[in-house]
Amino acid sequence: MSKKTLAILTILVAILLDQLIKIYVKTHFVLGEEVIVFKWFKIHFVENNGMAMGFEFGGKAGKLFLTLFRLFAVTGIVYWLVQNIKKKVHNAVIVAIALIFSGAVGNIIDSVFYGVLFDASNNNIATLFSETPYGELFYGKVVDMFYFPFIENAVLPDWLPFVGGQMFTFFQYIFNPADAYISVGVALLFIFSKQAFPKEN
Numbered sequence: 001m002s003k004k005t006l007a008i009l010t011i012l013v014a015i016l017l018d019q020l021i022k023i024y025v026k027t028h029f030v031l032g033e034e035v036i037v038f039k040w041f042k043i044h045f046v047e048n049n050g051m052a053m054g055f056e057f058g059g060k061a062g063k064l065f066l067t068l069f070r071l072f073a074v075t076g077i078v079y080w081l082v083q084n085i086k087k088k089v090h091n092a093v094i095v096a097i098a099l100i101f102s103g104a105v106g107n108i109i110d111s112v113f114y115g116v117l118f119d120a121s122n123n124n125i126a127t128l129f130s131e132t133p134y135g136e137l138f139y140g141k142v143v144d145m146f147y148f149p150f151i152e153n154a155v156l157p158d159w160l161p162f163v164g165g166q167m168f169t170f171f172q173y174i175f176n177p178a179d180a181y182i183s184v185g186v187a188l189l190f191i192f193s194k195q196a197f198p199k200e201n
Contacts, residue, residue: 003085003089006091006095006098007085007095010094010095010098010102011101011105014098014099014103014106015105015109018102018103018106018176018178019109021176022106022110022176022177025045025145026045026126026143027126027127028125029045029121030045030121030123030124030125031045031047031120031121031122031123032044032045032046033045034147040148040149041146042147042148042149044145044147044174045121045144045145046144046145047121047141047142047143049111049141063111063139064138064139067111067112070108070111074101074104074108077101077104078101081094081097081101084097090192092188092191093189093192093195093196095188096184096186096188096192097185097189099181099182099184099185100181100182100185102178103178103185104182106176106177106181107176107178107179110140110142110143111139111140111141112137112138114141114142115137115138115139115140115141116133116136116137118133118134119132119133119134120134121134143176144174144175144176144179146174146176146180147174148171149169149172150170150171151168151169153169154167154168154170155168156168
């Protein structure tokens with residue numbers, strides 16, 4: 001398999017899987033609904049405006065800026081991927097960059113299109129291609145669902161400064177396949193850093 005084919009297949013499969021999972025959750029779960037798969041793994045449907053770990057800034061202007069920034073960033077990632085394919089770098093590096101691209105595109109699709117494709121998920125299951133969508137183009141919400149509370153509702157020791165005695169959950173963040181792709185891609189780049197970022201002779 002050529003490196004170009006590997007990149008294209010990785011991107012197509014990753015984005016398709018990301019969107020299938022998100023659409024399934026969106027059309028089968030009410031916002032906030034949770035299914036316990038294991039004690040340490042839950043499917044918990046939440047939405048956010050697209051910032052990492054649910055952070056938000058700047059209202060609608062901030063949301064638009066974030067989406068436009070992501071569109072600009074994926075253009076750079078494509079260029080980076082093409083250059084590495086031409087250099088015939090290690091396959092792991094190609095897969096890593098392709099996963100990072102797929103993750104970015106997966107969340108861009110939510111941000112750009114979901115606001116005009118779905119109605120709201122508050123107190124009811126959303127409808128795809130709804131006649132009463134919840135938002136506007138470029139103002140959709142990103143769908144998250146994977147929750148891994150390995151340690152839940154523990155109490156931090158009193159001797160810890162500032163946070164002693166407070167409730168603690170690890171891992172408290174809820175994420176989606178696109179987020180996972182980016183994390184795996186970055187991890188692969190770290191592992192294969194010598195191939196990804198070779199020193200100049």
